[in-house]
Amino acid sequence: MFVRIVKMGFQPEKIDEFLANFEENKDKIRGFEGCQFLELYRGKDNTNQFFTYSFWEDEEALENYRNSELFKSVWAKTKVLFNEKPEAWSVDKLASLD
Template identity: 45%
Template sequence: MLVRVVKMHFSLAFIAEFKVLFQSVQPKIAAFNGCTGVKLLQDHNNPEIWFTISHWVDETHLNAYRDSELFKTTWALVKPNFQSKAEAWSLLDI
């Protein structure tokens, strides 16, 4: 099992739009072949910091998602609104 953690830093002005966007794509991501779950978390102390945590059968499935139109379209909407470069980690669930 592979756990993907992505940290994103947005301006306060984009947060409401991001929450709506994530609510619309979250079921699609969760239904993607090889995804066993995905959720969104907001930092307790800084409302501009958000994390997505997704669980994947393996790296092949994660990469298939990252090559998909769903990811490319969503990322194109989100990326211009970063206050700083997103950080991502792929972790093994042992």
């Protein structure tokens, strides 16, 4: 399993716009071929920071999403709201404890 973590910082007055865009598109993203899991987190201490956490079948599935019209549309609306450069990590899941 391939895991993608993305950290994004937003202008405080643009957070509601980001959340509306995420709400509108979260089911489409989660339903994209190869996406197995999607969550959104908000920073406790810095409430302008958000993190997406998603599981993908493999790296190719993530790349297919990143090259899709869905991603391009979501990202175009998201990137103009940032107050800092986003960061992303691709990691392999080694263990999960329930």
